[in-house]
Amino acid sequence: MPVSKLIGFALSKLEPSRLRMTLTAPLPQSEFDEPNQDEAAVAAVGPQDEAEAAPVGHITPVMQQFVEIKAANPDSLLFFRMGDFYEMFFGDAEVASRALGITLTKRGKHLGEDIPMCGVPVHAADDYLQRLIALGHRVAVCEQLEDPAEARKRGSKAVVRRDVIRLVTPGTITEDNLLDARRSNYLASVARTKAGAEGAGDRFAVAFADMSTGAFRVLEVEGGGLAAAIARIEPRELLIPDSIIGDDDLKPLWRQSGAASVPTPRAFFDGATAGDRLAAYFGVASLDAFGRFTRLELQAASAVIAYLDKTQIGQRPPLDPPAREGETGIMSIDAATRANLELARTLSGERRGSLLSVIDRTVTGAGARLLAERLAAPLTDPEAIRHRLDAVDLFLREPALRADISRRLSAAPDMARALTRLVMGRGGPRDMRAIGEGLEAAAGVLRRLAEIELPGEEIAAALASLASAPHGLAGDLAAALDDDLPLLKRDGGFVRTGYRADLDETRSLRDESRRVIASLQATYVDLSGIKSLKIKHNNVLGYFVDIGPNHAAAMMAAPLNETFIHRQTLANAVRFSTVELGQLEGRIASAGERSLAIEMQVFGELSAAIEREAAAIKRAAEALAVIDVASALATLADERGYCRPKVDDSFAFHIEAGRHPVVEDVLRTEGQSFVANDSDIGPSAETGAPDGGRIWLITGPNMAGKSTFLRQNALIAVLAQMGSFVPAKSAHIGTVDRLFSRVGAADDLARGRSTFMVEMIETAAILNQAGPRALVILDEIGRGTATFDGLSIAWATIEHLHAVNRSRALFATHYHELTALSERLERIVNATVKVREWKGDVVFLHEIVPGAADRSYGIQVARLAGLPPAVVDRAKSVLAELEKSGGSAPASLIDDLPLFTAARRAPRREEAPEDMPKVLEMLDGLSPDDLSPREALEMLYSLKAERLREKRKAD
Template sequence: MTKSATSNVTPMMAQFLEIKAEHKDALLFYRMGDFYEMFFDDAVAAAEALDIALTKRGKHLGEDIPMCGVPVHSAEGYFLTLIRKGFRVAVCEQLEDPAEAKKRGSKSVVKRGVVRLVTPGTLTEDSLLNARRHNFLAAYVEVRDEGALAWTDISTGALHVAACPRVRLGPELARLAPQELLILEEDEGDYADLVTDLGVALTSLARSAFDSTSAEKRLAGLFNVGSLDAYGRFGRAELGALGAIVEYLEITQKGKLPLLRPPVKERAESVMQIDAATRRNLELTRSLSGGRDGSLIAAIDRTVTAGGARLLERRLSGPSMNLDLIRARQDALAFCVEHAGLAAKLRDALRKTPDMDRALSRLAIDRAGPRDMAAIRGGLAQAAVISGMLSGYDAPEVISEGGEALVGHDTLLSLLEGALVADPPLLARDGGFIAPGYDADLDEARRLRDEGRGVIAAMQTDFAAQTGISSLKIKHNNVLGYFIETTATHAAKMLSEPLSQTFIHRQTTANAVRFTTVELSELETKILNAGGRALEIEKRLYSALKGEILDEADAINACAAALAEIDLSAALADLAAGENWCRPVVDDSRVFKVTAGRHPVVEIALRKQAGGPFIANDCAFAPGEGSSIWLLTGPNMAGKSTFLRQNALIALLAQIGSFVPAAQARVGLVSQLFSRVGASDDLARGRSTFMVEMVETAAILNQADDRAFVILDEIGRGTATYDGLSIAWATLEHLHDVNKCRALFATHYHEMTQLADKMPGVANATVAVKEWEGDVIFLHEVRKGAADRSYGVQVARLAGLPDAVVERARVVLDTLEKGEREGGKAHKALIDDLPLFSAVPQAATPAEKPSAALEKLQSVEPDELSAKAALDLIYELKELSEKS
């Protein structure tokens, strides 16, 4: 900003404009006492977004300066609103006490500076986050035709990276659901549509932020290692993505980096691949309406800790492909089912366990308070209790290995238990969080602050005894402060040896003599400063305790991870026992066999709504030995889509290590899960429902391998009948001959059932119904064989179409089916005979000839008729009506 531009503004406004110039893309929250103020365009935008009053303060270049503000103590809620509406916030704090600024002159401005940038991917406060979900910040870059995606949740410190070609970026972002994605500024246009679809905030950085060479040095320095080889071998793109995250955190946190853990390299083949459309269709973590209710995770989440809930979300988002790991998780779940009493006690203890991961992260970036320390204390205390519960049991590997991380914290736990009060305040600046007896200096300061009069009274008693003057008093005024006063009659005694060595003369009045002592002067200083000194001591102790906690960060993280694992195992065991789920056999085959399978979400919802029982159904594939594709027919409303989805969910649940809703199940590892179920359009991009369906189907046919599990519902329904049939037919052939995957294919094209006779891997199945007195009853049973008809007219009747429409549709259907049987020209003739389909328009009904009697009557003026004329008119009208 030029000198001339600032010459006509106040020093405070000049400071604001200078800081704002460095943060043009963010709303500047400028600290002024107990408020954050915003000015100019920031104020206008914030007032509208937050629905708060817009005022004005002074003038700039001859115009009023718009202003609005929010209280500091409630600013977090406003941050969240602004973040959700697409804004970023630069938090500008006062960096010195106003009293210090006044020492430089009456017009001096308090030093201020931005201490933090609030962005969607860098939130840490509990009030801004969903405790049961991760809040990921991701970065993507391509280097020499190799892509990589890195991501972190700074509220827990987790840091991951994976090789990721651009074609896989969409599915990976759908899996992680990051809140913010960092990309090269020149590539911003390439990713705009992708991130808009997924609801991810896009942030562009200069190419230097993604430089792999400087990133490697930065990461090595961050983790205090000479080389990153101990954490794995990272490619240039992977290093670039990791480096961008670290640089962005340094920018937004103003040098106070969160407590990041060493990077974990993930491999695409280690988890089941699920694209965005499939996640949406199967409603894994969000329902189609956008909320959590109605989703799979909402139905099965029985975790009692925030860490356990986040772990469940991670597992559902990326089911494992590692057989040993899946079976180990099953063992842990089975242990909890077998020892139900122990599991119940563990869950009770876990309910009392705070979120140590997020408390630790806030401590690392100085965004914490005494309650976060108490959370660490409470978590470690419960970990010790849970470890004691597990002792004596031969727990499986997942639990026993985690159990080792639950112990070994005695020194830190003892320190925190001795240092902190039972229920500390939220903020360190409030004081009162250090327990009595922990620090002698603090206890003395508090005693002087809280009991100053009592201390002075005790000293007065001591002085009276020492001098032998019972009338001696300690008093206070604003001139002398605390002083000792005796009557004039005792002046000679006080001024002579040996008392004069201790008592220093201050003042003589007509009736009294006043003294002080070194001890009293020191006590006066201590009393006057006791409150401030107590706070300073507590702040010093807070910093020391924080250092002790951060020194044990790795051990605390491991403990929190163990607690989350135990919580998830016990929660899934509670679900399995309560819902009668079975332990599936998961192996390296391509078999998929489920006996009496159910849809987990629908079954639980039916029970809550006091509906009928869920009808269980079998499903079996054995590629190479039997069918690999089931062609499913049957009417709408019979349950085809539910059957498709439930089997996909059973495969997914099996590979997170859970039991599944079935009587028996065997699941050969599923590498990819694809779903094309439901109809939706994309009007923003000008794509019809049919176009969306074709795009999703194309993705399946181009990507599915022989270990994929595919569910397809009504492919081709959005276009002309024969076009749709031909597309569905060709799609099924491609799945069978080329992809060679396991698939459930639901259709209303009954002609396709012939494929079961031509393709050895295709089997027909149908959802059974029963007709009764013209109505259709849905049995929801899946049986081998093909449906004999679609029952669409009966379903239309159930939906409430008028009886006339239903009966007319039945007549048309009977006519069409008869013509179909006769075929050829007869079929066309029958269609042409139907008024609905006739190509020749019906002749218009001729207009009626006007009535002569009516015309005569319309020309009559009744008020002008005499009795004789009225009678004559009646005779005339009668004659005219007879002629017509």
């Protein structure tokens, strides 16, 4: 294709609305000449009139280069390096200026319109990249690949060679300031195989890799498990085959994932070449050494590798070999349940207020990421859970050890991410120091924990990894690296003085040239005996010896003429050079370049040493994260009074004095205490069904704590199976394989789903998937429709859970009629939230007790919420009429409109209190600050009882 057509096509792709280029008018050449001051320009350009007189289709070489590179990267903003700036033009400039809040300028005109342009300084590019990536943009970084002086050798109009060296995308960043230290940064891919009509029986594979740490895993799930898998992984970027990205059934999943969705060519997922691509990447003949993978898993993993090859352009991220995750071994938690329980973030999307934010006491970024990973994927193997709990128990019993380990860990940088940057050639001196300090911390932790006789299997495994770390490398790095390090290696000055003699010499020449020249001058004065001798410098002779004319004869005679070479005679001075002075001048002139070259050589040697030990360093980093998590969970248990749960393979679920960890944390900050409650939904001897749980049917008013009780039991199960102590007096939990939560109200208007439809979809998922080992919490099923419809749905749901699912379940409802089910279904247990009434108001005691609520107290809650008194009074009268008529609205009620009468009615005055000497005496002896919540409640009951006695006496 002719260049003119290629450029026209490329420009038309940049911004279709503005850049339909016909090439009938040339671009003004001078507008795109690279400025010499930033070393981007290497070609002499013609004057403006010559550019305008150019033939049709002409375009400046620099702009031609920009357009060609942009055409090859149409989906990315192009950071086009021009000297000290990354420049953007046309549509890229408009997008970037809006996203970054930077000024949009112009550079030349095209077809009579200004050409938009904006730029960012190279030294501050990371800050701008961070903002663009956070907004979901992709950026192609185009660098100068040669020195401008080299380009000049090719001719006056030669252009510096440039090309894209890297595509920066949300899932492939490695820079420390672009990453969240406490969150993994996964790039994931999804592959599908269809196995039936209308998607029935479809299977999916998900591969996910964190390029910043090297973690790489793959799993295969049934169609219904895809959403749960993606919700657990929380990828930043999701590779989706072209063939399924437009699938109407899957589109909501891509949107709800929160990841940047990338349409990916089918060739990336080619099953015929997937195994070979993976084997070639990891340098093995066969993948058998890494485990057995299905064809679908290989396709997903191959797509990740292919995408990394594309975006990293020649760089090979140091990924771990892929590790296969099975569908068993991890508690399955679907996306709706994760959202309802607010495990890692609240419903508003914030981390603050989530379970993770409340339990996180880690002191390292790697530890925080591991804690989040364990919370997202609780285990189902009691033995593996026990190992984790043993590690927490160890640190809980040894507070002094825990404090010492925490102090040492807090000094450990993020070795895994620093290692990745160094191996990929993106690291700097500070990354090397991070490796050194991390290894020093690892050695300290190893020495401290080696004193423990029985550390438990998890800590013992961590100790073995720490013992194999290259601790000698830490000393080498400390000896080589200066205390004050630059961010970039190209800045130099990071090698410690005394590490390399030749470097010290060149630095001395560079930094202390005056002292060196003065020393040489003193030597020449002594040698010649001429006290007025001076060493001077100019641009013609360089360094030279300057003396007065009266000393010239002596300098030109033996033996001084063997050292001093005559160069120039002036009226009032004679100048000489020496071999030493000439050599010194050369060394001084190149000292800066040679100094940096030596430092780069040292950097390369240290990088190579680090890369040779990469596997051991990575294992040590993982071990420190494991120790950090165990220590942090022990700190949490100590601070909050958590207990060690008993987790086995039974169907038990017995919690004594359980508490909601997040609500308790909020109440604690407000100086209040949490009311603990028991729960027991495991099988009982009375039911004679050891293979299934019981269903607690919980009634009571809104605001009384039903939803809190439901959630706290689910969170206790999650904490226990992730390997944490739990907020309870005691806990015995038979492993939960699937956790389901239908709590709260939400709609999905984008898909035309009402709140009730969403509720029914989530309920259907539970009834279709829950088994005897599942834990189900359901809140107010059927409330989004007509009363009798809702009651019927709730009734049938309970019967299905009881007879088919046989799951352990907590079911909160306002339908009191459902409590009758306990009389004929042996595994239904009625429970209610304890309340008290006081002068028409309801007092919430937040205690779960056996029995059933006799009413919902809805009107009392409405009154507490601040509904106008007229509305409350009208609601009471309507309720009374409905209760008389058995739930149907009588004609008299419809015809009567007493609401306005109630609004006009004067408010009732409270009767004047009678003399209450006994009550007043009790109040006088009361010290509220000394009362516990329970004592205060009991005192309130006592005051009420005394008041009733006083009234009876008066009557």
